[in-house]
Amino acid sequence: MATLRPGSIHDPALECLSEEAWRAHLGAQLSATVARAWKAAPRARRTLEQAGLVPADVVGLEALARIPITRKDSLPAMQAEEPPFGGLATLEPGALARLFMSPGPIYDPQGHDGDFWRFRHAMAAAGYVRGDVVLNSGSYHLTPLGFMLDAGARALGCAVIPGGTGQTELQLRAASHLKATAYTGTPSFLFQLLTRARETGTLLSLEVAFVIAEMLPESLRADIEAFGVRCRQGYGTADLGCLAYECAALGGWHLHPDTLVEVLDLETGQPAAPGQPGELVATIFDEAYPLLRFATGDIGALAPAGRCACGRVAPKLAGLVGRVGDAVKVKGMFVRGGQVEAVLKRFPETGRFRAVVTRDQHLDQLTYEIEVDRPGEAALADTLGAALREELKVRGEVRLLARGALPEGSKKMDDRRVWK
Numbered sequence: 579m580a581t582l583r584p585g586s587i588h589d590p591a592l593e594c595l596s597e598e599a600w601r602a603h604l605g606a607q608l609s610a611t612v613a614r615a616w617k618a619a620p621r622a623r624r625t626l627e628q629a630g631l632v633p634a635d636v637v638g639l640e641a642l643a644r645i646p647i648t649r650k651d652s653l654p655a656m657q658a659e660e661p662p663f664g665g666l667a668t669l670e671p672g673a674l675a676r677l678f679m680s681p682g683p684i685y686d687p688q689g690h691d692g693d694f695w696r697f698r699h700a701m702a703a704a705g706y707v708r709g710d711v712v713l714n715s716g717s718y719h720l721t722p723l724g725f726m727l728d729a730g731a732r733a734l735g736c737a738v739i740p741g742g743t744g745q746t747e748l749q750l751r752a753a754s755h756l757k758a759t760a761y762t763g764t765p766s767f768l769f770q771l772l773t774r775a776r777e778t779g780t781l782l783s784l785e786v787a788f789v790i791a792e793m794l795p796e797s798l799r800a801d802i803e804a805f806g807v808r809c810r811q812g813y814g815t816a817d818l819g820c821l822a823y824e825c826a827a828l829g830g831w832h833l834h835p836d837t838l839v840e841v842l843d844l845e846t847g848q849p850a851a852p853g854q855p856g857e858l859v860a861t862i863f864d865e866a867y868p869l870l871r872f873a874t875g876d877i878g879a880l881a882p883a884g885r886c887a888c889g890r891v892a893p894k895l896a897g898l899v900g901r902v903g904d905a906v907k908v909k910g911m912f913v914r915g916g917q918v919e920a921v922l923k924r925f926p927e928t929g930r931f932r933a934v935v936t937r938d939q940h941l942d943q944l945t946y947e948i949e950v951d952r953p954g955e956a957a958l959a960d961t962l963g964a965a966l967r968e969e970l971k972v973r974g975e976v977r978l979l980a981r982g983a984l985p986e987g988s989k990k991m992d993d994r995r996v997w998k
């Protein structure tokens with residue numbers, strides 16, 4: 579097999595500092611961010627005040643543990659109470675660059691920094707270089723992923739084809755005609771494109787991929803790289819942007835050098851030792867959206883300590899192992915049992931349900947098994963499918979069952995995927 583294109587270090591002055599200098603950098607950023615939030619984000623200020631903190635108390639990383647945690651799960655309620663951003667943004671809506679709505683619903687602001695969500699470091703590590711033509715199949719529709727990846731690629735001097743989701747044939751044609759050299763989006767869609775190109779004899783020029791928003795099992799990475807496309811992944815959230823990314827050495831994802839990511843034990847709330855699972859809690863240093871100790875609901879573990887062969891200083895996440903609560907990620911979107919329930923409540927003819935997630939040919943499959951009065955009604959299945967898709971932004975198949983058909987005590991979200 580031909581050699582794959584290598585990755586690079588975008589900002590050695592930040593990514594390859596000494597550990598001491600890096601921690602000093604994070605400490606200084608934390609202090610500045612707390613001061614900004616205090617001044618312009620009313621809820622952030624109240625939260626600090628309730629903890630007995632003023633900005634002068636937060637000098638360096640030592641004060642971090644005294645800052646209260648803000649939970650992602652609480653955002654919808656906070657935003658309803660103090661619209662639109664829950665008192666956590668520093669700018670009025672009209673002074674921002676973009677405003678997004680993710681399922682939840684959760685509103686997310688974008689400030690004016692060129693690479694607001696800091697994806698450029700991750701994409702350079704994946705192998706992106708100036709002059710790449712990038713097919714971006716992250717969604718540009720209401721949710722921020724498409725714009726996040728777009729901004730990172732453009733900050734590196736790449737040109738972007740804003741593919742968005744779906745329309746596989748059109749995206750394939752665009753990537754072929756425009757000679758896309760790089761891809762970003764979910765790994766399953768990339769695999770679909772590569773497979774389709776082979777089936778149809780379509781010439782693709784892809785050399786490198788940065789994938790996100792979905793699990794990347796090693797079997798899928800190998801299948802993608804067998805097409806000659808180097809594939810690296812990152813981790814981020816709609817609220818926080820990029821939090822971690824893979825380097826050439828693999829074996830985990832470096833924490834983003836310009837964010838403060840903690841892995842906190844689920845019971846004690848104290849930093850979890852390497853190898854021990856904990857909730858990922860991040861502080862970002864954005865001007866417009868200075869989130870302090872924001873708990874993602876994602877559970878991960880740090881890799882064993884020690885400097886990586888690539889030269890980067892930031893520790894690595896060994897991987898993600900699940901979610902706090904009932905949310906399951908399907909086709910790159912979070913699906914919560916509670917959201918499914920809320921939709922089905924609008925239809926009195928429905929009863930208990932189970933959302934089953936499986937995986938076939940590297941693609942997630944979502945099936946809603948729903949108990950109804952008359953399971954033979956095909957029109958009802960279509961109506962429910964459309965209502966669920968509109969709310970959850972993910973397509974799923976609806977199977978209508980007779981009342982009482984689901985086993986007692988079955989889970990609302992039944993994730994049966996096996997990752998190899």
Ligand SMILES: [Zn+2]
Nearest residue numbers: 825827886888
């Ligand atoms: Zn590394």
